[in-house]
Amino acid sequence: MVSEAGTEREAMMAGDFIVEQIRTPVRYTCDTVVCGGGTAGFVAALAAARNGAKTVMVERLGYVGGTLVNGAGPLHSFYNLYKAFPDAKKQQVVQGIPQEMIERMMAAGGSPGHLEQEKGGSYDSVITIVDWELFKDVAFTMLEEAGVTVLLHTMIVGVLKDGDQLTGIVTEGKSGREAIRAGVVIDATGDADVAAFAGADYEKRQDTTSVGMPFGMNDVDMTRLVEYLKKNNLITQLIEGDKGSETDHVIRLGFQLNQVPEFTEFMNKEGMWGPLGFSLHENSFTYINSANLINVDTTNSEEYSAAEITLRHQIMQLAAMLKKYIPGFEKSYVSWTPASIGIRLTRIITCEHDMSLEEIVNGRRFKDEVYLYGFHDCAPRITIKEGGCYGVPYRALLPVKLQGLLLAGRCITSTWEAHMSTRNTVSCMAQGQAAGTAAALCIREGCLPKALDVMKLRTTLISQGVYLGQEDK
Numbered sequence: 001m002v003s004e005a006g007t008e009r010e011a012m013m014a015g016d017f018i019v020e021q022i023r024t025p026v027r028y029t030c031d032t033v034v035c036g037g038g039t040a041g042f043v044a045a046l047a048a049a050r051n052g053a054k055t056v057m058v059e060r061l062g063y064v065g066g067t068l069v070n071g072a073g074p075l076h077s078f079y080n081l082y083k084a085f086p087d088a089k090k091q092q093v094v095q096g097i098p099q100e101m102i103e104r105m106m107a108a109g110g111s112p113g114h115l116e117q118e119k120g121g122s123y124d125s126v127i128t129i130v131d132w133e134l135f136k137d138v139a140f141t142m143l144e145e146a147g148v149t150v151l152l153h154t155m156i157v158g159v160l161k162d163g164d165q166l167t168g169i170v171t172e173g174k175s176g177r178e179a180i181r182a183g184v185v186i187d188a189t190g191d192a193d194v195a196a197f198a199g200a201d202y203e204k205r206q207d208t209t210s211v212g213m214p215f216g217m218n219d220v221d222m223t224r225l226v227e228y229l230k231k232n233n234l235i236t237q238l239i240e241g242d243k244g245s246e247t248d249h250v251i252r253l254g255f256q257l258n259q260v261p262e263f264t265e266f267m268n269k270e271g272m273w274g275p276l277g278f279s280l281h282e283n284s285f286t287y288i289n290s291a292n293l294i295n296v297d298t299t300n301s302e303e304y305s306a307a308e309i310t311l312r313h314q315i316m317q318l319a320a321m322l323k324k325y326i327p328g329f330e331k332s333y334v335s336w337t338p339a340s341i342g343i344r345l346t347r348i349i350t351c352e353h354d355m356s357l358e359e360i361v362n363g364r365r366f367k368d369e370v371y372l373y374g375f376h377d378c379a380p381r382i383t384i385k386e387g388g389c390y391g392v393p394y395r396a397l398l399p400v401k402l403q404g405l406l407l408a409g410r411c412i413t414s415t416w417e418a419h420m421s422t423r424n425t426v427s428c429m430a431q432g433q434a435a436g437t438a439a440a441l442c443i444r445e446g447c448l449p450k451a452l453d454v455m456k457l458r459t460t461l462i463s464q465g466v467y468l469g470q471e472d473k
């Protein structure tokens, strides 16, 4: 049975539709197909392949990394919030493949590693920055080494099902419409396209979370900019350090631009914040996150398109105003915009366990937890008890009703306050490692994800560098 959602369904709803009769060739038969090569997906593919699964990863763009290289800024967070709690011990909570990725990036000269925040440490005590262009290359190398088949420029448009069990996906790309059969399917599309095509229960909560469009500017005199901001007491977050320049030492920078009179009305009207940003290279304000739009459903093509256009206008206006009014920006120009607006929240799939805010802030631990996490994006207003961490159970990656499917990424956790923690990049990468490893073990054991022995999964994860609180016991 082939199931499909999207344009055909909408046309049928409008009373106008065509019936297509097509034979779709099967391009691959594999153990695991990872749908989406983004933040969670590329880690899931690495974990599955390294654990022996014949793995195909399908991605609609021409590179991997997803929102991590297209709108997310500093990676939040490998560490706990120890700077906000005097008695808390500094702990690297997320390790495993995400940590290995940072080490590979550092070796390639594409990351200064984990940096302690001088100012803003009670929001995130340690942030991690990577150069996105190098990231794409390093990630491809790691996927090649692991033997993952990477299919780029390919959209997933449907699923193969046998009863309530997913048995593969349908794709469309330059080679036309094709199918991939797989023992286990991992949905890491962010929007949970695959789970939705398969008929999973889900809710959409775009009213509570905005879409945004970070961008970068070059030829910014970062030193003069920081002098001006310090003089006017506008800085909220700052890391200064060595980035290979004799004069420019600004790495992390957040400031309250809306307090500058020329910006107040414009920013408040548009609902813009910050900006929060970082600089990786001399005179480059690599990442400026300020543009913002609420109540956009990006699973609707028309709303997605309209938001894309509005935010592109918004950032060009902001860049022109920075150049005109703020010292340091006089000679600057926009050097980078993402492939798409950044999307924080669309479909949330109903899973066997739904992480609640209460569990997160109380640092709840689970017998079947497959990763730990210690960051909340609303800190210091919302923090995890005593600057500790919480566990995420395997069940949180398993959709109710459906078989043969694992989820990883921002498509889990239904309440906005809890999602503000689990959706962050480092959490999504950790989910990817858990889901990819689980998929490979299912193939080895000849079982479906819901029947997997979680203790075997945990033992494998620990043996592969994942921190599950081993030293705490």
Ligand SMILES: Cc1cc2nc3c(=O)[nH]c(=O)nc-3n(C[C@H](O)[C@H](O)[C@H](O)COP(=O)(O)OP(=O)(O)OC[C@H]3O[C@@H](n4cnc5c(N)ncnc54)[C@H](O)[C@@H]3O)c2cc1C
Pocket (backbone or CB within 6 Å): 035, 036, 037, 038, 039, 040, 041, 058, 059, 060, 061, 064, 065, 066, 067, 068, 071, 072, 073, 074, 075, 076, 077, 154, 155, 156, 157, 188, 189, 190, 191, 193, 211, 212, 213, 214, 289, 341, 342, 343, 344, 408, 409, 410, 411, 423, 424, 425, 426, 428
């Ligand atoms: C503006 C913005 C700023 C943020 N800032 C931060 C930050 O500073 N720090 C932080 O830690 N987090 C930040 N986040 C959150 C974080 O970046 C995301 O929640 C996280 O990256 C999502 O990971 P994911 O794997 O679920 O999705 P993604 O990384 O978006 O990956 C999904 C992948 O699937 C692909 N895909 C989607 N649909 C299909 C399809 N049908 N067929 C084929 N491929 C498909 C996409 O192209 C993409 O590559 C930010 C998010 C936004 C939007």
